[in-house]
Structure formats: structure tokens, C-alpha cells
């Protein structure tokens with residue numbers, strides 16, 4: 001960016017906030033909504049606090065850890081030891097499934113252990129071990145084996161992504177899947193669980209204010225010109241101008257986009273046909289979250305739990321009040337029941353299925369429910385189908401050619417965490433300097 005130039009950052013989620021903070025007063029931050037935070041927002045209703053579905057914070061970058069601990073959430077952090085469960089075949093087991101087969105029916109344990117041995121050591125797995133993997137199904141079969149695939153990984157991922165694992169590319173989430181050794185699998189089948197396996201064995205959460213305390217902490221340090229309720233309607237890359245829905249036009253020297261990549265492409269006043277076509281092939285899964293507040297009945301205690309089986313339409317239940325009891329009134333528990341879908345949500349049906357499922361797992365008594373409502377996140381999980389890599393590269397390269405930075409989970413069109421969004425916003429700002 002030229003000296004004294006002005007940057008515009010589109011989107012006031014974590015990526016946009018981290019970017020604007022770094023750019024100081026040479027920046028205008030435009031946010032479509034009337035609040036900053038993007039997906040990291042928290043609503044309070046009848047004494048219950050619900051994030052826009054549970055957001056648990058992990059940070060590995062030393063500078064980010066320090067900023068979060070000492071400044072943005074200084075004195076307002078809980079460190080929580082993960083309690084994650086899986087409910088299948090009528091049994092609660094510990095996450096990750098492949099490390100904790102203990103407690104499942106004997107037949108399932110034997111399928112999983114023998115399948116793992118075949119895949120990783122036996123002659124049956126040799127073919128997949130010797131060549132590049134073509135899709136997520138092959139990745140799962142190669143690294144975890146047929147039993148774990150059939151009993152957990154296939155049904156769970158198919159529910160979350162709404163397509164069969166054969167239609168997902170091998171990059172769909174590999175880095176987040178803990179890979180056990182044979183010793184881990186056998187020990188996990190033989191005895192009680194260890195909770196400390198995987199990338200997120202402990203996490204942070206604000207003591208007060210829900211996850212929205214994080215964007216609030218960052219925005220307190222902003223020197224940028226922040227404009228709320230300022231939705232960008234179009235971007236003219238050739239003239240370096242953007243137009244807001246209000247009709248106002250702004251000029252920029254540098255531009256950072258954190259809105260979803262296909263939506264960014266649709267903002268373009270002019271784009272080559274191949275870019276428009278590529279953008280139309282970028283697909284995402286929506287999530288509808290049913291938020292439930294109910295009298296505490298006892299029952300299984302967890303921070304979140306996965307539901308692979310078809311008999312439950314949802315894929316996961318989070319329990320905010322287990323992470324931080326301040327998120328619900330005393331004597332009550334809260335749950336966030338997550339449904340993945342494409343297209344318009346059937347909200348009424350989801351609420352009924354959520355209550356029915358919670359009650360079937362003995363987590364609520366229908367008479368003790370004091371709150372149930374649904375919220376939809378239209379673009380929640382990027383679909384890593386076989387078009388994804390090529391289509392994303394075509395759209396991204398078009399923006400790069402015009403010097404535009406893309407940041408955040410949806411600007412980069414990837415699967416990533418809050419910390420990744422913060423890091424990519426910071427990186428976008430530094431690359432303009």
C-alpha cells in the first residue's frame with residue numbers, strides 16, 4: 001500500500017478485526033450487521049447465553065496466546081479440560097472414537113480393531129497405502145480402517161457434509177483427525193478413557209460475556225474508522241471503488257475481503273466468465289442450531305457430543321452451561337443442537353427433533369424445557385468436494401491479480417478455527433505494509 005494510503009476491510013468478524021487492528025487508523029472497517037464479531041457473537045435470552053453455536057478457543061501462536069490472555073480477555077479466561085462424547089449404539093463413549101472403543105458392543109470393537117490392523121499393517125490395506133488417496137472415504141479407510149469408517153467416520157461426516165465421503169476430497173479435514181497407533185486403539189478398546197487425545201484437549205472460554213467478549217476485547221484496541229450496518233453491494237476492482245447498499249461510494253488503496261468467497265465474487269462489478277463460473281461451483285453446508293434451556297435432570301455431562309447415527313437428524317449437541325455454568329440460570333442446563341443441511345431449513349421440524357433427541361438420551365425432560373428456538377448460519381462449513389480446489393484457486397487468483405487480500409475462514413474458503421481467522425487477518429494486514 002502506498003504511503004498515506006487508505007485500506008478498506010470488508011467484514012467485522014475475527015479476521016476483519018485482527019486486520020483492522022493491525023492497520024491502525026489508515027483503515028475503514030465495513031460491517032454489514034449492527035454488531036462486530038461475525039460468527040463470534042453471543043445472545044442472552046431469559047438468563048441463558050448462547051453463542052452462535054458453541055465457540056471454544058484454542059491458540060497455538062505465541063503472539064496470539066499472549067494477546068488473548070493478557071489483553072483481549074485479560075482476567076476473563078477459563079481454561080477448560082475437554083469433555084467430549086460420542087453417542088452411538090445406545091452408549092456414551094469418549095471422543096475421539098478411534099481412541100476410545102471401550103464400552104461399545106463387543107462386535108463393534110472387534111470390527112474396529114481388526115479393520116484398523118488390516119488398513120495400517122495387513123495386506124488388505126496395501127493398495128491404499130501405496131498410492132495417492134482419491135477422496136475422504138479412502139483417507140478414512142487408509143488411516144482408520146473399515147470398522148471405524150462404518151461405525152463412526154462415514155455416517156458422521158456424511159451427516160455433517162450432506163454428501164457421501166466419496167464426494168469429498170482427501171483434504172476435507174485431515175489435519176483435524178487424530179491418527180492413533182495400534183497401541184492406542186488396543187488400549188482404548190481394553191480400558192477406560194483418557195480425555196487428553198487430539199488437537200483440542202483443553203480450551204479457553206471467557207468467564208463472562210460469552211465468546212463475544214473476544215471481539216469486544218479486540219475492538220477496544222481499534223483505531224480504524226469502524227462503520228456498522230454498512231453492507232458492501234459492489235466492488236469495482238479496476239477503479240478501486242466500492243459501493244455500499246446505502247449508495248455511498250468509497251475509494252481504496254488496498255482492499256481486504258473476509259466475506260464468503262463466492263459472495264465476494266458476486267460483488268464484482270465485472271468478472272471474467274470463468275471466475276463467475278468457478279464461484280458458482282463453490283458450495284457450503286448451512287447449519288441450523290436449536291438452542292434449548294431446560295431444568296437440570298442430571299444425565300451424561302459433556303461439553304459437546306457427536307451423533308453419527310441416522311436415527312438422530314442432528315450431528316452434534318453442545319452444552320454451553322457445562323463449559324461455563326454462568327451461561328445458564330442455577331439449576332438449568334443449556335444445549336445447542338446442530339443440524340447440517342443445504343437449502344432452506346425446516347425450523348419447526350428441527351426444534352421438534354432436537355427436543356425428542358435430547359429427551360431420548362435422557363438429557364432433558366420435555367416438561368422441564370423453558371426455552372427452545374432456532375438460528376441458522378447459512379454458510380457454515382465449506383464443502384470440500386472435488387470441484388473445491390480448482391474453483392477456489394480460480395476465484396482467489398483473480399482477486400490476487402488485482403492486489404486484493406482474502407482473509408478468514410470464508411474469505412479463504414477453508415475449514416479453520418477462530419485463531420486461524422485472527423492469524424489470517426493479521427497476515428493480510430502485514431502483507432499490505
Ligand SMILES: Cc1cc2nc3c(=O)[nH]c(=O)nc-3n(C[C@H](O)[C@H](O)[C@H](O)COP(=O)(O)OP(=O)(O)OC[C@H]3O[C@@H](n4cnc5c(N)ncnc54)[C@H](O)[C@@H]3O)c2cc1C
Pocket residue numbers: 010011012013014015016030031032033036037038039040053054055056057058230231232233258259260263287377379380381407408409410411416417418419421
Ligand atoms: C458451527 C460452527 C462452529 C464453530 N466452532 C468453533 C469453535 O468451537 N472453535 C473455533 O476456534 N472456531 C469455531 N468455528 C469457526 C469460527 O467461527 C470461524 O473460524 C471464525 O469465526 C471466522 O471468522 P471470520 O472473520 O473469518 O468470518 P465471519 O465471522 O463470518 O465474519 C465475516 C463478517 O463479514 C461480514 N460481511 C459479509 N458480507 C458483507 C458485506 N457484503 N459487507 C459488509 N460486511 C459483510 C459478516 O456480517 C461478518 O460479520 C465454528 C464455525 C462454525 C460454523
